[in-house]
Amino acid sequence: MTIRNDKRARHYWRSLSELSDSEDFRREDRRGHHDAHSSERTELDRRSFLTLMGASMALAGLAGCRRPIEKIVPYVDQPENVIPGVPKFYATTMPRGNSALGLIVETHEGRPTKIEGNPGHPASRGSTDFFAQAEILALYDPDRSRSPYLNGEPAKYEDFVKGWAELAKTYEANNGQGLAILSESYACPTLARLRREFEKKNKKASWTVFDPLSNETELAAARAVTEKDVRPVYHVDKAKVILALDSDFLQHHPDNVLYSRGFADGRRVESTKDDMNRLYVIESGLSVTGGMADHRLRVPSSRSGGLVRALADRMRKPLDLNGAWPPAQPSGEYEDWLIALADDLLANRGQSLIIVGERQPQWVHELALTLNANLGNIGSTIELREVEDAGLSSVGELKNLTARMKDGQISTLIMLGGNPVYNAPADMGFATALKKVKTTVHLSSHRDETSKAVNWHLPRAHFLESWSDCRAVDGTMSLVQPMIEPLHQGHTCIELLSTLLTGTDTRGHEPVKETWKKILKGNDYEFDKRWRKVLHDGWLPESESDTEKYRQRKSIEDIIAQAPNTIPEPTAERLEIGFYESNLGDGRYANNGWLQELPDSVSKLAWDNAALLSPATAGALNVVNGDVVQLNAAGRTIESPVWIQPGVTDNTVSLWLGYGRSAAGRVGDNVGGDVYPLRTTDGMYFVTGASLTKTDRSRVLANTQDHSRMEGRPIVREASLDEYQEHPEFARDMVEHPPLKSIYPDYDYSRGYQW
Amino acid sequence: MAQIFPKWFNKLPAIFVLGKILFAALVVGVIWYYFSPWYTDVGYRPEQPLAYSHKLHADDLGLDCRYCHNFVELSPHANIPPTQTCMNCHKIIFADSTSIKPLVESFALKQPIEWVRVHKLPDYAYFNHAAHLAAGVGCVSCHGQIDKMPVVTQQQPLSMSWCLDCHRDPAPHLRPVDQITNMAWVPSDKHQEWATKMIQDRGVNPPVDCSGCHR
Numbered sequence: 001m002t003i004r005n006d007k008r009a010r011h012y013w014r015s016l017s018e019l020s021d022s023e024d025f026r027r028e029d030r031r032g033h034h035d036a037h038s039s040e041r042t043e044l045d046r047r048s049f050l051t052l053m054g055a056s057m058a059l060a061g062l063a064g065c066r067r068p069i070e071k072i073v074p075y076v077d078q079p080e081n082v083i084p085g086v087p088k089f090y091a092t093t094m095p096r097g098n099s100a101l102g103l104i105v106e107t108h109e110g111r112p113t114k115i116e117g118n119p120g121h122p123a124s125r126g127s128t129d130f131f132a133q134a135e136i137l138a139l140y141d142p143d144r145s146r147s148p149y150l151n152g153e154p155a156k157y158e159d160f161v162k163g164w165a166e167l168a169k170t171y172e173a174n175n176g177q178g179l180a181i182l183s184e185s186y187a188c189p190t191l192a193r194l195r196r197e198f199e200k201k202n203k204k205a206s207w208t209v210f211d212p213l214s215n216e217t218e219l220a221a222a223r224a225v226t227e228k229d230v231r232p233v234y235h236v237d238k239a240k241v242i243l244a245l246d247s248d249f250l251q252h253h254p255d256n257v258l259y260s261r262g263f264a265d266g267r268r269v270e271s272t273k274d275d276m277n278r279l280y281v282i283e284s285g286l287s288v289t290g291g292m293a294d295h296r297l298r299v300p301s302s303r304s305g306g307l308v309r310a311l312a313d314r315m316r317k318p319l320d321l322n323g324a325w326p327p328a329q330p331s332g333e334y335e336d337w338l339i340a341l342a343d344d345l346l347a348n349r350g351q352s353l354i355i356v357g358e359r360q361p362q363w364v365h366e367l368a369l370t371l372n373a374n375l376g377n378i379g380s381t382i383e384l385r386e387v388e389d390a391g392l393s394s395v396g397e398l399k400n401l402t403a404r405m406k407d408g409q410i411s412t413l414i415m416l417g418g419n420p421v422y423n424a425p426a427d428m429g430f431a432t433a434l435k436k437v438k439t440t441v442h443l444s445s446h447r448d449e450t451s452k453a454v455n456w457h458l459p460r461a462h463f464l465e466s467w468s469d470c471r472a473v474d475g476t477m478s479l480v481q482p483m484i485e486p487l488h489q490g491h492t493c494i495e496l497l498s499t500l501l502t503g504t505d506t507r508g509h510e511p512v513k514e515t516w517k518k519i520l521k522g523n524d525y526e527f528d529k530r531w532r533k534v535l536h537d538g539w540l541p542e543s544e545s546d547t548e549k550y551r552q553r554k555s556i557e558d559i560i561a562q563a564p565n566t567i568p569e570p571t572a573e574r575l576e577i578g579f580y581e582s583n584l585g586d587g588r589y590a591n592n593g594w595l596q597e598l599p600d601s602v603s604k605l606a607w608d609n610a611a612l613l614s615p616a617t618a619g620a621l622n623v624v625n626g627d628v629v630q631l632n633a634a635g636r637t638i639e640s641p642v643w644i645q646p647g648v649t650d651n652t653v654s655l656w657l658g659y660g661r662s663a664a665g666r667v668g669d670n671v672g673g674d675v676y677p678l679r680t681t682d683g684m685y686f687v688t689g690a691s692l693t694k695t696d697r698s699r700v701l702a703n704t705q706d707h708s709r710m711e712g713r714p715i716v717r718e719a720s721l722d723e724y725q726e727h728p729e730f731a732r733d734m735v736e737h738p739p740l741k742s743i744y745p746d747y748d749y750s751r752g753y754q755w
Numbered sequence: 756m757a758q759i760f761p762k763w764f765n766k767l768p769a770i771f772v773l774g775k776i777l778f779a780a781l782v783v784g785v786i787w788y789y790f791s792p793w794y795t796d797v798g799y800r801p802e803q804p805l806a807y808s809h810k811l812h813a814d815d816l817g818l819d820c821r822y823c824h825n826f827v828e829l830s831p832h833a834n835i836p837p838t839q840t841c842m843n844c845h846k847i848i849f850a851d852s853t854s855i856k857p858l859v860e861s862f863a864l865k866q867p868i869e870w871v872r873v874h875k876l877p878d879y880a881y882f883n884h885a886a887h888l889a890a891g892v893g894c895v896s897c898h899g900q901i902d903k904m905p906v907v908t909q910q911q912p913l914s915m916s917w918c919l920d921c922h923r924d925p926a927p928h929l930r931p932v933d934q935i936t937n938m939a940w941v942p943s944d945k946h947q948e949w950a951t952k953m954i955q956d957r958g959v960n961p962p963v964d965c966s967g968c969h970r
Contacts, residue, residue, distance in 0.1 A: 067795075067796070067799070067875075069801065069871055069872075070871070070872040070875060071869045071870065071871060071872065072835045072869075072870045072871075072872045073867045073868075073869050073870070074834065074835045074836060074837045074838070074867055074868070074870075075837035075838075075839070075867060076837055076838040076839065076861060076862060076865050076866065076867050077837065077838075077839050077865070078837040078839055078840075083826050083829050083830045084826065084830055084832055084834050085826070085830035085831045085832035085834075086826075086829060086830050086831075
């Protein structure tokens with residue numbers, strides 16, 4: 001075997017027989033690997049046995065204890081400015097829908113290892129949320145796509161570029177007729193610029209933007225009321241009274257970092273002179289925002305709009321609202337609550353805030369914006385910022401595109417990110433429409449459900465490997481710079497779009513630099529200095545979008561005219577199903593072990609999604625934790641285990657999006673159940689009239705609710721603000737603390753020194 | 756009746772007990788020394804892929820330690836030089852020599868040289884090299900007379916008790932920071948005084964509690 005020929009054999013030996021080089025050893029050597037159970041085992045006779053034993057005592061060979069050889073492998077060419085062992089920090093930005101989060105990323109020897117917030121970036125102010133933290137794992141995901149695929153076979157990117165060059169000729173001739181691009185939502189100056197160039201070059205082509213979770217309704221409402229392309233940006237820290245209607249702005253919101261910080265700033269009480277804000281929450285499911293509420297109402301999503309109408313009615317006289325509109329349904333049991341809320345909002349004009357969640361229909365957003373304006377909140381707790389360089393998601397546009405695809409009008413569809421085969425509304429039939437398109441391309445980080453249904457799959461670069469730029473929620477511009485070369489030779493949306501425009505494989509920062517030459521201005525030297533400064537700092541100061549003045553262009557009558565007259569209360573036979581973002585986002589993080597392991601903040605379920613029911617509903621329907629049930633809405637059915645969650649509104653079911661994927665990777669495949677089949681274009685966030693049928697199966701759900709219990713110990717102690725102001729030391733005085741006694745006997749010092 | 760056993764057999768029990776005690780002491784002693792890093796690690800002299808002689812380069816040619824090990828004062832991990840550093844000279848000097856051949860190949864093929872590590876602490880112990888140099892510990896205190904070694908040999912056991920001996924009383928082992936790489940430096944008569952002052956001025960405070968190293 002090899003040992004004998006290795007010149008190091010003289011320094012070390014592994015066995016006594018090797019050392020003694022006995023006849024037995026040589027025989028074993030020739031035969032090969034010694035098998036303890038082999039029948040040809042040679043018998044050591046007594047004499048040689050004793051000889052060997054004698055030798056072993058004298059030669060206490062610690063070869064078996066010898067330290068294994070460890071190598072140090074330095075660089076061949078050391079890169080400048082890298083000190084092995086000392087981390088370097090770079091600023092970048094994480095694009096999130098049509099906002100962005102400024103980050104500082106720690107890198108070790110050229111590899112990013114930890115993500116933290118950028119203290120200077122206005123949207124982050126030094127913090128991140130768990131999606132940003134989990135992105136570092138997403139970068140190193142072993143199931144990321146490593147090669148382009150053509151019709152299921154690995155292919156080369158050059159072949160794609162060549163193939164596109166051919167297609168481009170036809171589209172040049174007919175102005176892009178039949179060419180369509182489908183992208184995720186973005187707020188990216190360079191992508192916006194390249195899109196304009198694309199649309200100029202291909203006048204008949206279309207560009208659709210779709211994200212399963214977006215702020216489409218909020219923006220549409222703002223546009224309808226003000227007739228300007230604006231988006232509301234909240235200053236939660238300035239608000240003394242906040243009403244969150246079906247809005248989880250503290251957690252499941254792209255700008256949750258900014259809003260949580262604002263909320264915390266407004267809430268902090270450090271002395272008896274401080275005041276704290278008051279949070280009213282009206283919601284259907286139980287969320288973290290609901291958990292933080294001072295006053296909370298459980299109202300089904302379908303009926304929350306009615307409460308806003310009731311609020312408008314109550315504030316009509318004090319706010320001097322013009323117009324005649326029919327009164328809202330009587331609020332019944334909520335009457336007192338609404339009166340208190342209205343009084344509170346009116347007492348805090350200019351310092352109040354009504355936030356409506358994306359889940360609500362457009363008219364509710366419009367009404368809330370009007371009330372906010374009349375309460376004088378615009379300009380203080382809400383700003384209306386111009387929306388620039390953004391791609392805004394639209395379900396209607398996707399419907400349009402799908403119809404044209406079915407019709408055969410689209411010959412080439414290029415999808416930049418996203419996973420519409422998995423998460424497009426179920427009634428659109430996107431997957432079947434896709435088959436009608438002649439050439440389909442999907443740029444994606446994984447070979448997911450959509451990639452498996454297209455001709456060309458191209459691996460996508462992660463944002464930590466990309467050159468790009470972003471606008472935050474208030475419009476602040478910042479750059480995305482790569483921490484590492486693309487691990488799997490992926491391309492960014494910008495690079496792919498550049499290739500579509502020029503026909504050559506583009507890489508790197510050239511397209512981004514071109515955009516910023518116009519933004520930063522100056523000659524070559526000045527531009528270089530400014531460019532480096534933005535890269536270093538992580539954002540461009542004073543680049544926020546302009547604020548717009550508010551002008552009510554839609555009357556309250558017109559707004560309320562859109563509202564349904566009566567909305568029935570859900571019952572146990574006609575349930576309301578609500579769709580919620582989970583820890584996996586809209587499903588994109590299904591292969592991320594950290595996020596799967598992270599228990600949901602409210603129900604503490606991990607590695608699974610369930611249908612959350614209130615205890616009363618569960619009792620009425622006779623289901624217990626883990627029972628697998630069938631949920632039927634508008635003729636569509638899914639199955640899901642049940643979880644009883646106190647805090648959920650009666651006769652509603654909370655379902656989480658993002659589970660049940662089939663092509664996510666080794667971590668995410670077949671984990672949980674897919675609820676997208678129930679999600680249709682007219683029920684993107686909730687659907688009424690659903691029914692629940694029991695099956696005889698059940699499933700064990702992983703739940704960490706009982707972890708870290710206080711078990712009766714006074715670890716968390718609470719008092720209201722008034723109680724605190726009266727009695728600042730309440731926390732200490734709440735608990736009887738026996739005097740501390742040592743278990744050791746005291747020293748008797750009366751007899752002098754005792755050491 | 757004749758005596759079966761001679762008289763001196765009476766002393767046997769005592770001798771056996773004594774023998775057992777001595778034997779136990781011997782076993783303990785053998786394990787104490789032979790199983791400790793003083794025996795198992797001191798003298799460790801692995802064969803390197805390239806026969807680099809510190810005696811030639813550091814002593815005869817007079818290169819400072821930090822020309823090659825350039826991050827020892829900056830990084831918690833003391834670095835081995837990249838091939839590039841060696842090629843600074845060997846691009847021209849002895850470029851065709853057979854002993855340099857692996858080096859030239861490494862640089863040409865961009866394959867790093869896989870050196871065998873000599874001084875190693877276990878993974879459960881945290882060690883920051885730059886902190887020790889900043890405190891004023893000389894190279895020779897832990898690595899021995901490297902400049903006299905044709906092949907690097909481990910001179911000190913680097914065991915926990917050995918580390919603690921210095922951590923508990925650093926003064927005798929410190930030297931002015933600019934003398935760290937000076938293998939021939941000898942402490943002056945006033946060393947103790949100087950060291951005490953230096954410890955105070957530079958705030959040398961080596962941890963002696965568990966979590967200092969076992970993090």
